[in-house]
Amino acid sequence: MEFDKDSLLKLGKLSKIKIDENKLSSLSSDLGSILKFIDRLQSIETDNVDPTSNSLDQSLVMRDDIALDENSAAEILENAPEKELDFFSVPKVIE
Amino acid sequence: MMNGWELVIGIEIHAQVKSNSKLFSSSSTDFGSGPNSQVSLVDAAMPGMLPVINKFCVEQAVRSGIGLNAKINNKSIFDRKNYFYQDLPQGYQISQFKDPIVGNGFIDIVLDDQTKRIGIERLHLEQDAGKSLHDQDPNLTFVDLNRSGIALMEIVSNPDMSSADEAVEYVKKVRSILRYLDTCDGNMEQGSLRADVNVSVNKPGDELGTRCEIKNLNSFKYIHSAIIYEAKRQVKSIESGERIHQETRLYNIDSGETRSMRSKEDAHDYRYFPDPDLLPLEIEDKWIEEIKSTIPELPDQKKNRFIKDYNLSEYDAGVIVSDKATSDYYEKVVKNRGPKLVTTWVTSELFSILNKKNLTIDESPVSHDKLGELIDNIESGKVSNRLAKDIFEEMCETGKSPSDIISEKGLSQISDEGELEKLVDDVLLANPENIEKYKKGKDKLFGFFVGEAMKLSKGKANPKLLNELLKSKLNT
Numbered sequence: 001m002e003f004d005k006d007s008l009l010k011l012g013k014l015s016k017i018k019i020d021e022n023k024l025s026s027l028s029s030d031l032g033s034i035l036k037f038i039d040r041l042q043s044i045e046t047d048n049v050d051p052t053s054n055s056l057d058q059s060l061v062m063r064d065d066i067a068l069d070e071n072s073a074a075e076i077l078e079n080a081p082e083k084e085l086d087f088f089s090v091p092k093v094i095e
Numbered sequence: 096m097m098n099g100w101e102l103v104i105g106i107e108i109h110a111q112v113k114s115n116s117k118l119f120s121s122s123s124t125d126f127g128s129g130p131n132s133q134v135s136l137v138d139a140a141m142p143g144m145l146p147v148i149n150k151f152c153v154e155q156a157v158r159s160g161i162g163l164n165a166k167i168n169n170k171s172i173f174d175r176k177n178y179f180y181q182d183l184p185q186g187y188q189i190s191q192f193k194d195p196i197v198g199n200g201f202i203d204i205v206l207d208d209q210t211k212r213i214g215i216e217r218l219h220l221e222q223d224a225g226k227s228l229h230d231q232d233p234n235l236t237f238v239d240l241n242r243s244g245i246a247l248m249e250i251v252s253n254p255d256m257s258s259a260d261e262a263v264e265y266v267k268k269v270r271s272i273l274r275y276l277d278t279c280d281g282n283m284e285q286g287s288l289r290a291d292v293n294v295s296v297n298k299p300g301d302e303l304g305t306r307c308e309i310k311n312l313n314s315f316k317y318i319h320s321a322i323i324y325e326a327k328r329q330v331k332s333i334e335s336g337e338r339i340h341q342e343t344r345l346y347n348i349d350s351g352e353t354r355s356m357r358s359k360e361d362a363h364d365y366r367y368f369p370d371p372d373l374l375p376l377e378i379e380d381k382w383i384e385e386i387k388s389t390i391p392e393l394p395d396q397k398k399n400r401f402i403k404d405y406n407l408s409e410y411d412a413g414v415i416v417s418d419k420a421t422s423d424y425y426e427k428v429v430k431n432r433g434p435k436l437v438t439t440w441v442t443s444e445l446f447s448i449l450n451k452k453n454l455t456i457d458e459s460p461v462s463h464d465k466l467g468e469l470i471d472n473i474e475s476g477k478v479s480n481r482l483a484k485d486i487f488e489e490m491c492e493t494g495k496s497p498s499d500i501i502s503e504k505g506l507s508q509i510s511d512e513g514e515l516e517k518l519v520d521d522v523l524l525a526n527p528e529n530i531e532k533y534k535k536g537k538d539k540l541f542g543f544f545v546g547e548a549m550k551l552s553k554g555k556a557n558p559k560l561l562n563e564l565l566k567s568k569l570n571t
Contacts, residue, residue: 002367014364016179035566053172053369055196065151067123073131076240077141086130087237090181093227 003031099331100296100337103303104262104322109247110279111223111287112155118246119146119189120223126285130239137245143282145372152246154566155278156196156220157378157386159248162272162393165200173373176365181227182238184196190249192367195219196376202272204264205413206486214253223247248279254293254303257427259322260384263315264292267417271394273453289313292323296333304329305339309346309353314443321346325353352476397422405434411442420456427463432470438468449533459489469497477501478508482554511555512564518556519564522547533569546571 005024012019019027044088073086084091097516114124120137137144160167164405167198171466172194173186182451191206197218203210213504225243229236250269256262267367270288273279281288290313295306324346329339344353392400394416416422416437429437446467449459469487472478478486486500493500522544544565549556 009300010364014177014179014366019113048398051193054374056374060148060374061152062148062150063121065115065149066121067125068121069123069133070121070135073129073134076131076134076136079141082235083148084232084235084237086132086237087228088131088181089232089235089237091236092234093181093229093236 003028003035097326098330099298101299102259102322102324102326103254103295103297103306104258105293105306106252106256106265107291108252108266108294109223109282109289109291110159110269110273111153111277112149112220112246112249113280114149114155114246116149117244118149118152118220121242124245131241134240134243138184138240140186146189146370148373148376149256150219153196153376153378154386155246156218156248157383158276158390158505159250159273159301160197160200161383161387161390162276162278163197163200163202163218163250163269164522165218166198167378168194168198169378169380170194171196171284171376171378173220173376174367175370175372176221176367177366180224182227182240182444183235184225184240184243184267186222188222189221189373190221190367196277196378202265202268203259204268206260206411208409211255211261213226213255213261214280216251216253216441218248218250221249223249228308238524254295254306259319259326259353262322264320266318267315271417275393276390283313283315288328289487290318292318292322292325294322294329296326296329297341300386301504303331303342306342307339307353310356312346317346317348317377320351321353323460324351324513328353336488350491366514372539378466391448399475400412401425405438407427407434411438414442422458424456425461428467428470429445432467432475436470436473440487442467444487449486460494461487465490465496472497472501474555476510479554479558482508507550508557509555510560512560515556515560515564518551519561519568522551523568529571541565 005028007030009019050081077083077086077088080088106215111124112118115120117124117135117138120135122135123135125133135144137146140539154528157167171191172191174192176192179186179188199217200215201212202215203212205211214348223245224236225240227236227238231237252265256265269277270281270283273288274281279288283289287312292309292312293306294309294491296306307325307329309321312321325344332339343356345356346353353414376468398412399408401416402409405412407415415425421441425437425441428441445459445461449456452460454460466487469478469483469490473480474484483497486497489495489500490497495503497560526544528545529540529543533544545558545561548561548565549558552561
C-alpha cells in the first residue's frame, strides 16, 4: 500500500517540511505501511468501548489562579536564535 | 432580507477569561507590559514543560455556560489543534474539539420589540496565541509571547441570525452577560472580546449557500459593516453567474471591504487529537451547583424587574440594563424617588453628556448622589425642569453639588404666591393693549404673558403656579 504523493506533499506543506523529490517514493511506502497497520487496528470491534483520550484512569489536577512572573524577557530569549528589542525575530511573515 | 435574498449568519466569539494567570501556566495576564516579560517556560514551549490547568478559568467557563443557559459537561477533553505559525511556539494550540466543557444553550435578543432566541452550540476553553508585529522592520517579524497561553472561551452560535442588526445584538447580549458574570471584561478595543462571523446567502426556500468566514472583528461597527459588505459581495457574485467558494476572509477597516485570506484548498488541516499531556477534565455536579448559587441577577431578569418595579418601557429598561454599571447607577438614583423623572434624566441628560464627552458611566462627571439631589430639587418644586438642565450643565463642568449652584446663583424657583403675583401684575400693567386683544378672543396671547413673566423672573417662576395666577387674573 502506498500513501499517495499529493497527500504527502500537502502534509509536508502543512508541517512546513520540505520533502526532496527523490525521497518521495520511499516516504510514500513508509507511510503506507504505517497506514496498513492502522487499518489492522480499525478492524478491532470497538462499538461498546468509550473513546480513550488518555490511558490513565485519573482526572485533571487543577492549580489556583496565582500569577507568578518567574522568567524575565532576557531569560526567555536566551535560547532564541534571533532577537531584537526583547522580541523573538523571524524572517518576515506575510500571509 | 435583501433584494429577494436571505442572509444566514453564525458567530464565534473569542472572550478572554478575566483571570490573573494563564490557562496552563502561572504567567501574569496583565495587558500592556513589556514584550516577553510575562512568558513562562511552558508558554515558550521549552522541552519537557507540562501544562497545569487553572481552576479559576475552568470555573469562569462554567459560570459563563450557566449564564448562556447551557449544559455543563461533567467530562471534557483537551485536544491539540496543530498548525505552524511563528506566534504559536508549541506548534499546536491546546483547545477542545469533540468534548467541550459547555454544550448547547441559548440567549434571547430583542430587536424592534421582537424577541428572538439564538442557539448556542458550545463553549470551549482554549489558549490564545502570541502577537506578531510585522511593521517594526522591513525584513523581520517580531514576536511577543505575553498573550500566548492566556485563557479564551470560544462561544459558537448556531447559524440563527438573519441580519447584520441581529448579529450585532447577539454579540452585544453575549458581551453584556459575560460582563454581568464578570468572567470577561468585554474590552473589544484591547481584543478581550472578538468575533469571527460566518455569512452565506440563499434564495428563500433554497438550500443554504456556501459560507465565508470573516475573522477577528473587534467592534460592533466592524461586525455590522463587514456582514453587509460580504452579503452584497456574495449576492453580486452569484447573480453574475459565479460560485461562492468556502474561504476565510479578512475585513479591512479602512476600505470597509473583505478580502480573501485563504481558500478551502489551502485551509489548515488541524489534525486534532487528544493532548496526551492533559487528563480528562472532570467537573462534579456538586461544584456546578455551588457555582450556580453564586450567579448574580442577569440582564434579562433585571430588565423584567425594572419594567415591573419602576414601570419602565421595554426599550428604556433594555438600554439601562445592557450595561451593569449603568443599571447600578440607575438603581442608586431611583431609590426613594419617582422612576419616571429619574429615567428621563438618566437616559436623556446623563447619556447625552457621557456620549458627548465619550465617557463611561463610571467616569461620569456627576455622581449618582448629586444627580439624585438635583432630582429632589425638581420633585420638591424648588427648581423647574428647565432650570435644572442649566444646573446640570454646570454640575458637569464644575463638579459642584446642585444645592451649592442653586444657592450661589440664587436659582431657587419662585413659588411664593405674593412674589409671583407681583410679577404677574407688572407684566399685565406693561401690556394693556394685549390684554384688550386677549379678552376679545385672541387666546394665543396667553403664551405671550407667560413668556414675559418668565423673562421677568429670569426663568425662576414656578410654571404651574404662574399659569394658574395668570389665568385667574386674565379671566376676571
